[in-house]
Amino acid sequence: MKKILISSVILGLVLALGGLWIARKSIISTYEDDLSKRFYEPILGFYDKTGTVKKEVFPVKHFTITWKNTGLWFDNTALAKTLSGDTAVFFTIETWSKNSIFSRADQNVIEKVLTGEFDQKTKELAQILSKTNKPVFVRWNPAMELPEYQYPWQFQSPPAYIKAFNHFATQLKKEAPNVKIVWGPAGYAGDSEYWPGEKLVDCISITLSEKKQMDSVSFHQAILREIKEKLHRMRFMNKPIIILGAKEKMPFAFQQSWIQEGTKDERIFTNTIYSSQNFVPDSVTKPKRSKMILGVYDPLEKLTQLPALQVEHLFTDWGEIQKGEIHKKIQAVVARKHDIILTVEPWKDVKKMNDPDVLQNVLKGQYDSEINMLYELIEKTPQKVYLRWAHEMEIPIHRYTWQSQDPVVYINAYRYFMLFRKNKPKNILRVWGPAGDRGSIDWWPGDDVVDFISFAIYGLPDKNITDYQKQELFSDIFNRKFYRMRFANKPIFITEFGVKGPKNYQNRWMQNAAETLKNNKNVFGVSYFNQHDTPDAWGKIKAPDWSIDATTFQNFYTHLE
Known part of the structure; x- marks a missing residue:
C-alpha cells in the first residue's frame, strides 16, 4: 500500500512538472520573435512624384518581423529564406518587447530603442539584409498616429517617436546602406507630427482602411476619397509613397488607375497647394x-x-460688410491710433442666414461684392490691418459653415480671398488662423498668401469641462500647437487666448503665458480675448467668460519682455 502511495506521489510530481514545463515553454514561446507573411496588409501600388522608385520593383512580398524581446534574432535561416527568389521584399518591424515572461507588452519600447537595447538585434538584421541585391524595404513601428491602443508605440510623444525612428534607421543604414527605410503612418489627421525628416526616410507608406458591404460605385468613390485625403497629408514630404491596404477585406479588386484618379488635384494645383514651396x-x-x-x-x-x-481685434461677417457696420468699428479703433486684427467670418448675411456652401460660393464669385467693399475700406484705413479669414477651419465640428470641409476647397477659397486684389494694399498683413488642432497643417494655404500664422489658446481642453481648475497651462497648449506648425516657415501671432476663473488663478495662468512667450522668439504678437465666448456654441453649458481686469493684463505684459 505504501509503495502504491509513493508511486502515485511520484507520478503526480512528474505530471505536474511536465505540465509546468509545457506551460513554461508555451509562455516563453509567446515572447519569442516571430516572422510571418503579412497577408492582411499587401502592397496595392505606389505614387511617386520623385521618379526614384522603379515600377519594375513591384510586386513586393510583405512580411512582419515581430520583436518580442531585446535579445538576438531568433531564426536567421527563416529570415534569409524570405530573401530568396527575385521578388522585392517589404518588412514591417513591430517591437513588442517584454520586461519578463509574465508582463504585458512594454509601453516603453520607444525608450528601449533610444537606450540602445535593440541595437544588437538591429545590427544583426542589417547584416543579413546587406547580403541581398534585391530591393528591400523596411518599415518600423507603423500607424503611430492612430488614437488607439493597438500598438505599444502609439500615444507616444511625436519627438520621442521621431528620435527612436531615426535611431533605428541610423543603425540599420550603417550596416545595410542599400535598404530602403519606410516611414509608415496610417495616413490619418496628425500623421505629419511624427514625420522624422527627409534625411533617413527613403519612402512613405499609407494604409487604406477596410471597405465592406459596398456596391462597386460606392467602393470606388470611397477609395478615391481616401487616396486623396491621405496623399494630401503627405504633400510636405517629397518622397515616393507606397499604398498598402486590407485587400481581403475589400469587396472589389483594387485598380491601379484609381491612384491616378485620386491624385487629380495634385496635377491641377501643382503650382499652388502642391507647390515645392511646401517642402x-x-x-x-x-x-x-x-x-x-x-x-x-x-x-x-x-x-x-x-x-x-x-x-x-475685430470680428465681422458678410452682413456687417453689407450694412457698413464694420466701417464704424474700424473708425473707433483708428481714433485710438491702434492697428487692427480683422477676422472675417464668411457667414451671416443681412438676413442672418448662414451659407452651408460658403467656400464653394466664394470660389464662384458670389461674394465678390462684399470682398471688394471690404478691401476698399481697408485701403482707406491708415493703420495696419492683420487680415484673418475663415479661422479654425480644421476643428471637426460645424460651429462655422467652413469647418470640416475638404482642405483643397478651403485652401482655394482662402487664396481667392487673399489674392482678390492683384496689388495687395500695403497696410494688409495676411493671417492664416487654424485652431492648432491635430491635422491643422493639412489646411496650409501656401507661403505666398500668409504673413503670420495664428492659433487659439484657451485653458479649457473640452467644452464639457466647466471646472476652471482643470484648465491646461498656456505653456502645454502652446508647445503642442506650435510644434504642429513646423512645416510652415512663418512667424506666429496668437490672435486669441484666454483663461476663466478667479483673479488669483488667472494671474498664475497669465504669468505662465508670459514666461512661455518670452522664451519663444517666433511669436511676434498676442491678443487677449477679453469677453465671454459665444453662448450658442456651448449648448446647455454656460459659455466661459475669459474676461480679466486691467491689473491682470498689466502684470502679464510687464513679464513679456
Whole structure:
C-alpha cells in the first residue's frame, strides 16, 4: 500500500512538472520573435512624384518581423529564406518587447530603442539584409498616429517617436546602406507630427482602411476619397509613397488607375497647394521677433486705454460688410491710433442666414461684392490691418459653415480671398488662423498668401469641462500647437487666448503665458480675448467668460519682455 502511495506521489510530481514545463515553454514561446507573411496588409501600388522608385520593383512580398524581446534574432535561416527568389521584399518591424515572461507588452519600447537595447538585434538584421541585391524595404513601428491602443508605440510623444525612428534607421543604414527605410503612418489627421525628416526616410507608406458591404460605385468613390485625403497629408514630404491596404477585406479588386484618379488635384494645383514651396527644409531657421505686438479683443473697451496696447481685434461677417457696420468699428479703433486684427467670418448675411456652401460660393464669385467693399475700406484705413479669414477651419465640428470641409476647397477659397486684389494694399498683413488642432497643417494655404500664422489658446481642453481648475497651462497648449506648425516657415501671432476663473488663478495662468512667450522668439504678437465666448456654441453649458481686469493684463505684459 505504501509503495502504491509513493508511486502515485511520484507520478503526480512528474505530471505536474511536465505540465509546468509545457506551460513554461508555451509562455516563453509567446515572447519569442516571430516572422510571418503579412497577408492582411499587401502592397496595392505606389505614387511617386520623385521618379526614384522603379515600377519594375513591384510586386513586393510583405512580411512582419515581430520583436518580442531585446535579445538576438531568433531564426536567421527563416529570415534569409524570405530573401530568396527575385521578388522585392517589404518588412514591417513591430517591437513588442517584454520586461519578463509574465508582463504585458512594454509601453516603453520607444525608450528601449533610444537606450540602445535593440541595437544588437538591429545590427544583426542589417547584416543579413546587406547580403541581398534585391530591393528591400523596411518599415518600423507603423500607424503611430492612430488614437488607439493597438500598438505599444502609439500615444507616444511625436519627438520621442521621431528620435527612436531615426535611431533605428541610423543603425540599420550603417550596416545595410542599400535598404530602403519606410516611414509608415496610417495616413490619418496628425500623421505629419511624427514625420522624422527627409534625411533617413527613403519612402512613405499609407494604409487604406477596410471597405465592406459596398456596391462597386460606392467602393470606388470611397477609395478615391481616401487616396486623396491621405496623399494630401503627405504633400510636405517629397518622397515616393507606397499604398498598402486590407485587400481581403475589400469587396472589389483594387485598380491601379484609381491612384491616378485620386491624385487629380495634385496635377491641377501643382503650382499652388502642391507647390515645392511646401517642402520646408529641416535646416530653415524661423524668423525671430525684436518686440512683441500686444492686442486685445475688448468690445466693452475695458482694456483699450492701456498704454502698452498696440492692436485691437475685430470680428465681422458678410452682413456687417453689407450694412457698413464694420466701417464704424474700424473708425473707433483708428481714433485710438491702434492697428487692427480683422477676422472675417464668411457667414451671416443681412438676413442672418448662414451659407452651408460658403467656400464653394466664394470660389464662384458670389461674394465678390462684399470682398471688394471690404478691401476698399481697408485701403482707406491708415493703420495696419492683420487680415484673418475663415479661422479654425480644421476643428471637426460645424460651429462655422467652413469647418470640416475638404482642405483643397478651403485652401482655394482662402487664396481667392487673399489674392482678390492683384496689388495687395500695403497696410494688409495676411493671417492664416487654424485652431492648432491635430491635422491643422493639412489646411496650409501656401507661403505666398500668409504673413503670420495664428492659433487659439484657451485653458479649457473640452467644452464639457466647466471646472476652471482643470484648465491646461498656456505653456502645454502652446508647445503642442506650435510644434504642429513646423512645416510652415512663418512667424506666429496668437490672435486669441484666454483663461476663466478667479483673479488669483488667472494671474498664475497669465504669468505662465508670459514666461512661455518670452522664451519663444517666433511669436511676434498676442491678443487677449477679453469677453465671454459665444453662448450658442456651448449648448446647455454656460459659455466661459475669459474676461480679466486691467491689473491682470498689466502684470502679464510687464513679464513679456
